[in-house]
Amino acid sequence: MSYGFETLAIHAGQEPDGRTGAVIPPIFQTSTFAQDAVGAPRLGYDYSRSGNPTRDSLQECLAALEGGRHGLTFASGLAAEDTLLRAVCKPGDHVVIPDDAYGGTYRLFAKVAQPWGIDFTPARLTDVDAVRAAVTDKTRLIWVETPTNPLLGIADIAALAQVARDAGALLVVDNTFASPYLQQPLALGADVVVHSTTKYVGGHSDVVGGALVLNDETVFEQAKFHQNSMGAVNGPFDAWLTLRGVKTLAVRMDRHCDNAERITEYLSRHPKVAKVLYPGLPDHPNHEVAAKQMRRFGGMISFRTGDPASAEAVCNRAKVFTLAESLGGVESLIEHPGRMTHASVAGSALEVPADLVRLSVGIETADDLLADLEQALG
Structure with a gap:
């Protein structure tokens, strides 16, 4: 069966x-x-x-x-x-x-x-x-x-x-x-x-x-x-x-995706966000491939602020989003890849943009996450 x-x-x-x-x-x-x-x-x-x-x-x-x-x-x-x-x-x-x-x-x-x-x-x-x-x-x-x-x-x-x-x-x-x-x-x-x-x-x-x-x-x-x-x-x-x-992977992933979709929509309209990277966005260059091979688009979002100092400031000001490495937990995390998870590729062909912020969107109340990003970006 x-x-x-x-x-x-x-x-x-x-x-x-x-x-x-x-x-x-x-x-x-x-x-x-x-x-x-x-x-x-x-x-x-x-x-x-x-x-x-x-x-x-x-x-x-x-x-x-x-x-x-x-x-x-x-x-x-x-x-x-x-x-x-x-x-x-x-x-x-x-x-x-x-x-x-x-x-x-x-x-x-x-x-x-x-x-x-x-x-x-x-x-x-x-x-x-x-x-x-x-x-x-x-x-x-x-x-x-x-x-x-x-x-x-x-x-x-x-x-x-x-x-x-x-x-x-x-x-x-x-x-x-x-x-x-x-x-x-x-x-x-x-x-x-x-x-x-x-x-x-x-x-x-x-x-x-x-x-x-x-x-x-x-x-x-x-x-x-x-x-x-x-x-x-x-x-x-x-x-x-x-x-x-x-055991709870399926229900958690659905909530991760729900929250990420709301946050992506918010970030896409924010004047202090230069670019949002999320495969669920129709303007993502590989959106059609993602839609073909994925059930939904996940709980990970990256965005660029246009300025390295502002990217670090956003990370430092977040309160509900915890400033920490790793991802995929029930709690939301925020990090600066260039100085944290991807510091080992600095100076190589794989170096990531210095104005990049990465979010691991958790399963908290979405409105609380949005409010936190609002104050962090402000």
């Missing part, structure tokens, strides 16, 4: 406990497991780095939500990214990345992967021809963020999947900004989906984590081996908190 998204979020991988009947699966807060005999671990569990029932529940749930066969979860989104790179790439390989990639992802490629021997080329993912031109005979991965962080660019996943197939490469889609509720990259041809589950999946700014979801058995086995061998797994309590958060 086929189930809807909300039903899967609450039930996939989360059967009532077989021993006690507890409706919520327990936290298996243990490092090791008793074995029935030498070399005969019970239910296959011997050590929590290698496998833990709480983590397995989360992995099964996330795979179901993304429409994939396999899920793997990690201690952070970057741990998931690094594990995937080590699992499928070798020195001499090449990766195409977004030319406005998340700063942490850029740092991973520039400061960790490249010294290890993996080359990379930034390309404008909204331009399929530019991505195709960036591909070489050594390209192993085409790495996609859509929407991108923080410029809210939209990549055509299906078109880039074809480019990857033509090149014999894998298409990796970071689905953190959209969440599996708003976008299903595997159904559009992606090979691997990446998440920072810290963000919308967890949804409450109280746990750090990451995930990979995929279908290919060979890539899964490679990634699973590296998950265990490299050991950057999430602990049982972190997995349980993330699993608790994901």
Whole structure:
């Protein structure tokens, strides 16, 4: 029987406990497991780095939500990214990345992967021809963020999947900004989906984590081996908190989108806002692609003030919007990407505009958020 998204979020991988009947699966807060005999671990569990029932529940749930066969979860989104790179790439390989990639992802490629021997080329993912031109005979991965962080660019996943197939490469889609509720990259041809589950999946700014979801058995086995061998797994309590958060993902995302749409409309009319970046706007250059591959347009908004000093002032004056990095929690956040989340790309080809402000729109009362922006912009 086929189930809807909300039903899967609450039930996939989360059967009532077989021993006690507890409706919520327990936290298996243990490092090791008793074995029935030498070399005969019970239910296959011997050590929590290698496998833990709480983590397995989360992995099964996330795979179901993304429409994939396999899920793997990690201690952070970057741990998931690094594990995937080590699992499928070798020195001499090449990766195409977004030319406005998340700063942490850029740092991973520039400061960790490249010294290890993996080359990379930034390309404008909204331009399929530019991505195709960036591909070489050594390209192993085409790495996609859509929407991108923080410029809210939209990549055509299906078109880039074809480019990857033509090149014999894998298409990796970071689905953190959209969440599996708003976008299903595997159904559009992606090979691997990446998440920072810290963000919308967890949804409450109280746990750090990451995930990979995929279908290919060979890539899964490679990634699973590296998950265990490299050991950057999430602990049982972190997995349980993330699993608790994901249960309300659908209803939270609808409220995030409702609030973001109202704020976008307000900012678009404000005389002190030079430009609003939001894929739901009809004048967004990739609006039609976003409308084709997303259920709605998300809770992330960026805008430009025309002046770096005023952008920082807006961030500093906000009261309901908390000045903080990260995103996707129930509370609204405001930040200056150039000096905060994307400071690591300063001076590079990926440097973001100095007058850019990024909003992670939460689920508070929309009128309160609008009033806060009014005073902050004033």
